[in-house]
Each structure stands twice: as structure tokens, then as C-alpha cells.
Amino acid sequence: MSDSTKAKTLAPATSISPERKPSSEEKSWETNILAPALAKAPERQKQFTTLSGHPIRRLYTDADLTNWDSKTQLAHPGEPPYTRGIHATMHRGRLWTMRQFAGFGTAEDTNERFRYLLAHGQTGLSTAFDLPTLMGYDSDHPLSEGEVGKCGVAISSLADMEVLFDRIPLSEVTTSMTINSPAPVIWAMYLAVAEKQGADWKQIAGTLQNDILKEYIAQKEYIYPPEPSMRLVIDTFEFAVKHTPKFNPISISGYHIREAGSTAIQELAFTLRDGMEYVEWALRRGMQIDDFAPQLSFFFNAHSDFFEEIAKYRAARRIWFKAVSERYGAKNPRTWALRFHSQTAGCSLTAQQPFNNVVRTALQALSAVLGGTQSLHTNSLDEAWALPTEFAATIALRTQQIIAHETGVTNTVDPLGGSYFVEALTNEVEAGAWDYIRKIDAMGGMVAAIERSYPQREIAEASYRYQLALDKKEKIMVGVNDFVSDERPLEILQIDETVAHRQHVRLKKLRADRSQSEVDRALLVLKRAAETYNASTASSNGHLSHENLMPHIYSAVKAYATLGEICDAMRTVFGTYEETAIT
Amino acid sequence: MPDKRIRVLIAKPGLDGHDRGAKVIARALRDAGMEVIYTGLRQTPEMIASAAVQEDVNVIGLSILSGAHNTICPQLMKLLREKGMDDVTVLVGGIIPEADIPALKQSGIAEIFLPGTSTQAIIDFIQKKYAA
Numbered sequence: 001m002s003d004s005t006k007a008k009t010l011a012p013a014t015s016i017s018p019e020r021k022p023s024s025e026e027k028s029w030e031t032n033i034l035a036p037a038l039a040k041a042p043e044r045q046k047q048f049t050t051l052s053g054h055p056i057r058r059l060y061t062d063a064d065l066t067n068w069d070s071k072t073q074l075a076h077p078g079e080p081p082y083t084r085g086i087h088a089t090m091h092r093g094r095l096w097t098m099r100q101f102a103g104f105g106t107a108e109d110t111n112e113r114f115r116y117l118l119a120h121g122q123t124g125l126s127t128a129f130d131l132p133t134l135m136g137y138d139s140d141h142p143l144s145e146g147e148v149g150k151c152g153v154a155i156s157s158l159a160d161m162e163v164l165f166d167r168i169p170l171s172e173v174t175t176s177m178t179i180n181s182p183a184p185v186i187w188a189m190y191l192a193v194a195e196k197q198g199a200d201w202k203q204i205a206g207t208l209q210n211d212i213l214k215e216y217i218a219q220k221e222y223i224y225p226p227e228p229s230m231r232l233v234i235d236t237f238e239f240a241v242k243h244t245p246k247f248n249p250i251s252i253s254g255y256h257i258r259e260a261g262s263t264a265i266q267e268l269a270f271t272l273r274d275g276m277e278y279v280e281w282a283l284r285r286g287m288q289i290d291d292f293a294p295q296l297s298f299f300f301n302a303h304s305d306f307f308e309e310i311a312k313y314r315a316a317r318r319i320w321f322k323a324v325s326e327r328y329g330a331k332n333p334r335t336w337a338l339r340f341h342s343q344t345a346g347c348s349l350t351a352q353q354p355f356n357n358v359v360r361t362a363l364q365a366l367s368a369v370l371g372g373t374q375s376l377h378t379n380s381l382d383e384a385w386a387l388p389t390e391f392a393a394t395i396a397l398r399t400q401q402i403i404a405h406e407t408g409v410t411n412t413v414d415p416l417g418g419s420y421f422v423e424a425l426t427n428e429v430e431a432g433a434w435d436y437i438r439k440i441d442a443m444g445g446m447v448a449a450i451e452r453s454y455p456q457r458e459i460a461e462a463s464y465r466y467q468l469a470l471d472k473k474e475k476i477m478v479g480v481n482d483f484v485s486d487e488r489p490l491e492i493l494q495i496d497e498t499v500a501h502r503q504h505v506r507l508k509k510l511r512a513d514r515s516q517s518e519v520d521r522a523l524l525v526l527k528r529a530a531e532t533y534n535a536s537t538a539s540s541n542g543h544l545s546h547e548n549l550m551p552h553i554y555s556a557v558k559a560y561a562t563l564g565e566i567c568d569a570m571r572t573v574f575g576t577y578e579e580t581a582i583t
Numbered sequence: 584m585p586d587k588r589i590r591v592l593i594a595k596p597g598l599d600g601h602d603r604g605a606k607v608i609a610r611a612l613r614d615a616g617m618e619v620i621y622t623g624l625r626q627t628p629e630m631i632a633s634a635a636v637q638e639d640v641n642v643i644g645l646s647i648l649s650g651a652h653n654t655i656c657p658q659l660m661k662l663l664r665e666k667g668m669d670d671v672t673v674l675v676g677g678i679i680p681e682a683d684i685p686a687l688k689q690s691g692i693a694e695i696f697l698p699g700t701s702t703q704a705i706i707d708f709i710q711k712k713y714a715a
Contacts, residue, residue: 261603489681
């Protein structure tokens with residue numbers, strides 16, 4: 001196939017189009033069956049839309065797939081463009097990884113929950129850190145007051161990390177860590193624990209979230225400005241390629257973009273354009289696409305609009321394949337295939353009638369499974385109130401096990417493939433995402449778009465539109481703006497201030513016991529290395545050259561420098577970031 | 584003629600960056616005719632109290648989802664009293680366990696709006712309070 005025909009056949013197809021040409025049978029159905037039915041009983045709404053406001057037709061037929069070619073746009077599972085999934089056998093071969101996000105209190109508390117979940121059939125770990133850790137502050141920093149151990153586990157040093165993974169063999173379990181700005185530091189702690197346990201770095205597997213772009217766009221847990229932050233991300237790519245070939249140094253995340261109120265198309269577009277941005281920065285560093293891109297992973301939200309979500313996952317694989325093969329010339333099928341984790345939508349859960357959340361979560365999880373997810377977190381019923389109790393977390397895990405073992409949806413690959421509606425919606429979601437991607441290209445890429453608040457503004461608009469639709473009851477949330485009833489309060493997990501106290505005591509002891517001169521030296525070396533970078537030192541071939549900070553961060557971690565101290569060392573060199581607040 | 588609009592400071596205290604709610608409320612109150620100032624992220628109680636004095640606001644709306652409300656709210660209320668801002672109406676929106684509500688109200692928080700509250704309910708609450 002020549003390049004020009006390839007580009008043509010791969011061009012996104014749009015199917016809600018004025019040139020839709022229904023067959024004579026469809027026209028006759030419209031006249032003879034539909035028209036009298038509508039005359040007798042009009043439809044419930046003038047227009048039907050997805051949760052994201054995307055218009056949906058009454059009926060999809062072959063007329064909606066006229067520009068669609070099943071050979072190039074659907075193909076078979078395990079082959080480009082991966083619409084039907086990235087593996088030939090998908091969940092018949094291996095079920096997705098059941099990876100429940102957990103973390104609260106001290107490292108001891110979370111270690112206990114981890115071991116409980118593993119004992120109950122969970123197949124991978126996923127770590128939630130508290131806000132001070134996410135922002136690179138130690139538990140005893142003044143800004144940490146009131147926040148220690150609340151939204152996740154408090155990790156201030158390697159000593160905490162050793163406790164967190166105590167009696168959990170890192171050579172056997174895969175671990176995901178939801179950490180972004182301080183990701184290199186937390187990862188270094190994890191690698192140090194693995195080393196202590198005697199695990200081979202070449203064999204350990206897991207995922208670091210490490211997606212700073214979506215922090216500027218949506219979740220807002222950033223420390224440094226974009227440029228040094230991107231440098232740190234690419235440093236972890238280099239380090240991962242060299243030392244930990246089975247570890248994903250990044251999980252490019254749409255989850256938080258969606259939670260911030262985006263539409264499905266925005267989630268897809270901004271996430272994949274973020275992915276392209278990381279690729280471009282790594283290429284500028286002089287890395288080769290097929291060396292590092294197989295280790296990139298993605299993370300999507302599993303929201304409530306069932307088919308829209310399935311279309312989103314299918315379109316994501318298609319877009320990524322096209323982007324890496326056409327834009328960056330990737331030749332390695334492992335680069336082409338987009339692997340993703342999914343999590344059910346926290347923002348869809350209601351504080352009212354919380355047991356309904358079990359049902360929401362089950363349906364959302366089902367969409368992720370039918371969309372071909374590689375791993376999945378199901379939210380707990382009490383998460384509109386607090387971090388989950390053990391009771392609630394167990395039901396969430398059981399939900400996945402029921403989908404896997406009772407519903408039969410794993411018996412065949414991509415059971416929805418070929419559905420007029422699903423294929424047409426996949427095309428539309430893909431086309432909508434490419435429109436955004438091209439807009440961001442025209443702005444000079446994602447960092448430039450973020451600096452002019454473009455994705456932030458688009459998301460804020462969408463989130464406000466959705467709130468107004470709820471207020472006007474154009475969209476219904478059961479138990480919130482309709483079907484309201486009285487209820488008993490739920491028993492929830494409370495984290496008290498003794499967690500902060502225990503952390504203070506432990507940090508005091510750590511600072512007394514370690515070699516301060518070793519810590520000072522490691523931090524100084526790190527600072528010097530951080531200073532080697534500035535954009536003007538780009539080498540003659542256009543590649544940005546500077547020292548990779550990972551080895552220096554690792555040395556500091558091993559000397560028991562704290563998270564806060566290491567992040568501070570980089571703060572003094574890189575500065576900190578303040579966003580332009582938009583409302 | 585002086586601007587008689589109700590002045591509201593929407594603030595996002597603590598380390599949390601989840602600002603969806605704060606931004607939706609800021610916009611809804613503005614669309615309802617109020618003068619809204621949004622502090623942006625990561626405001627300490629000191630920063631919020633100073634901004635409230637400087638902007639001479641009638642209402643402060645705090646968005647807290649992180650569980651830090653029991654630390655932040657009493658600190659802010661104390662600072663406001665010290666600055667003579669006793670008459671300012673302080674509202675909290677976010678994830679607040681029901682068990683914590685009585686103590687927060689005791690500390691001077693006028694009302695707490697839990698997840699699922701319509702923007703109209705908040706607008707109505709403020710407008711009723713400041714009805715001419």
C-alpha cells in the first residue's frame with residue numbers, strides 16, 4: 001500500500017453527516033413503520049445525547065458506515081489498528097489485572113490493606129499517596145497539617161517505603177504508583193526496596209503515573225514549571241529503558257481530565273495529545289521511538305455512558321496506532337498497541353443512596369472490559385464520602401470477579417465489533433478527538449496549549465454545561481436530582497490526626513539516625529546535576545543534552561534523604577509553578 | 584451609584600488541586616449576578632482571611648474535598664474574628680462526613696453543602712441571607 005492510499009484509508013470517518021444515504025429498505029421502514037409509530041407515540045425527548053452531549057441517532061444502519069472499511073478500520077484483534085483489542089485472544093487468554101487503588105494513613109495501615117486485597121484475589125497493587133506526598137512535602141511540613149494520611153498513604157522517606165512493601169515480594173507482584181511531580185523520587189524509593197529484597201530490576205513490573213501534563217490540565221498537583229517537569233519525565237523514560245524494561249515509567253492519564261468535567265472526546269483527545277507530547281520530547285532527547293514507546297501506558301476513565309465509553313477505548317487504540325506509525329514512524333508492533341488501565345468514574349458516584357454506586361460501578365466496569373482494558377480499578381460505594389472501608393473495597397473487587405467469571409462477556413473477543421452503532425460512534429469519537437489534536441498541534445503542542453489555558457478552559461466549559469444540565473434535570477443522576485429518598489448515614493473510614501503524629505515521630509528518628517553528611521552530599525550532587533540543564537545548551541543536532549537526574553535521586557533516597565528534602569533541592573533549581581486561575 | 588452586588592470569595596484551601604467544584608460555583612454565582620473573586624489553588628487560612636479583608640467580601644465559599652476541613656475551618660474562623668470580619672458568611676462545599684458537621688457549624692461555618700447540591704440551592708441560600 002502506498003503512503004497516500006494508506007493515509008486515505010486511515011482518515012477518520014464521520015458518520016453523522018448530511019450525505020447519509022439510507023437504503024431503499026430503510027426509507028420504506030421510515031415511511032411504513034416508523035412514521036405511524038411516531039404519530040401514535042412521540043419519543044420521550046426531542047434529541048438524545050450521550051453523557052458528554054454527543055448526539056445519538058434513533059437507529060444505526062449500514063447507511064452510517066458507508067465510508068467505513070472493516071479491513072482497515074476494524075481488522076482483527078491483535079492487528080492494526082487494534083480497534084478490536086491489542087491481543088489476539090484478549091480476555092480468553094488472560095483476564096485483565098484487577099488492580100484496586102489503595103492507600104491511607106501510615107505505611108503500616110496501607111501495607112495491611114495491600115496484603116488483605118492480595119489475599120482476596122486481587123492481582124496487582126496500586127498505591128494512593130496522601131496530598132503532602134503528592135506535592136513533595138514531608139509529613140511534618142507546615143503545609144501538610146491536616147492532610148497527612150487522609151487521601152492516601154503518607155510516604156516521606158525510604159524508611160516509609162520499606163514498611164509499605166514489607167512482606168510483599170516485589171519480584172512477584174506488579175505495582176502501580178499514582179504519583180506525578182515527585183514520581184522520580186517515589187520510584188527511586190520503590191527500586192531501592194526491590195534491591196533490598198533481592199528482586200531483579202530487569203524483572204520487576206509495574207507502572208508509575210508520572211503524567212505531569214494532565215496535572216497542569218486537570219488535577220493540578222504540580223510542583224515545577226512545565227519544562228523541568230518534562231525533563232524529569234524523560235529522565236525516567238531513559239532510566240526505564242536501560243534498567244527496568246518491564247516497568248512502565250508513565251501512565252498517560254485521561255482519568256483526571258474526565259473527573260475535572262471534560263467530555264469523552266476531550267478526555268481522549270487531550271490524553272493522546274499528551275502522549276504525543278511525551279514522544280516528541282523523548283525524540284528531542286535523542287531517544288528512538290521503538291526503544292521507549294513500548295513502555296508507555298495509558299489510563300482512561302470508565303464513565304457512565306456505556307457505549308460512548310466503549311467507543312472511546314476503541315478509538316483510542318486506533319488514534320495511537322495512527323499517530324505513532326504515521327507521525328513518528330514507529331515500526332515495532334509493541335509501540336503501535338495502546339495498553340490501558342481504567343478506573344470507574346469517581347465523579348459519577350453519589351453521596352446520596354450510596355449503595356446505588358455498586359450498580360453504577362459494575363456497569364462502568366463492564367464498559368471497560370468490553371472496551372478491551374488491560375487492568376481495572378472499580379470504585380467503592382462509599383467514595384463520595386471518604387476513602388473506602390474494607391467492606392466497601394471488598395464489594396468493589398468482587399464486582400470485577402463477577403464480571404470476569406459469571407457474565408460470560410469474556411468468552412469472545414470484542415463482542416460488539418461490527419455493531420452499526422458501536423462502529424459509527426467509534427468513528428465519530430475518533431473524528432472529534434482528531435479535531436482537538438490538530439487544534440493543539442496548531443498551537444505548537446500541548447505545553448504551549450496548557451500555557452494559554454486551552455484544555456483547562458475547554459474542560460471548565462464542559463463541566464459547567466453538565467452542571468447546568470443537571471440543575472435543569474436535562475440529565476438525571478438517580479438519588480440526586482430525581483428519585484430522591486431518605487436514607488441512613490453510611491459507616492465511613494475516618495483518618496485521625498494520630499497518623500500525622502506517628503509520622504512526625506518517625507521523621508524525627510530518621511533525621512537523628514541517618515548520616516547527615518551523606519544526605520547533604522547527595523543533595524548537593526543532585527542540585528549540581530539539575531543545574532546542568534537549560535534550553536540554550538541544546539547540542540548541535542538539536543537534541544537537548546543534560547545529565548539524567550534519576551541516578552542522583554536514587555543516591556539521595558538511599559542515603560535516607562526525605563521526599564521533601566529531595567523535592568526542595570530541585571525546587572531551588574527549577575522554581576515552582578503557579579497557574580493562571582480561570583473560572 | 585455604588586455597586587450593590589453581593590461580593591463572594593471562592594477559595595480552595597489546602598494542598599488539593601481538584602478545582603472542578605470551586606470553578607463551577609464561582610461561575611454559577613457570577614451568572615446569578617454576584618461579584619465573585621476566585622483565589623486559585625493552595626490557599627492557607629491566612630491567605631484566605633487576608634483576601635477576604637482586602638476584597639471586603641460578604642461571603643467566603645471554601646471548597647474542601649481532602650478531609651482537611653477540621654483543621655482548616657477553625658483556623659480560618661479564628662483569623663476572621665481577629666480581623667474583625669465576624670459578619671462574613673462562611674460556606675463550605677465538598678466532601679464533609681456528616682459526623683463533622685455539628686462541630687464545623689459550632690466554629691461559625693454558616694452552612695455546609697454536600698455533593699449533589701444544585702447551584703441554585705447555594706445561590707438561593709446566599710440571596711436570602713443578603714436580601715435587601
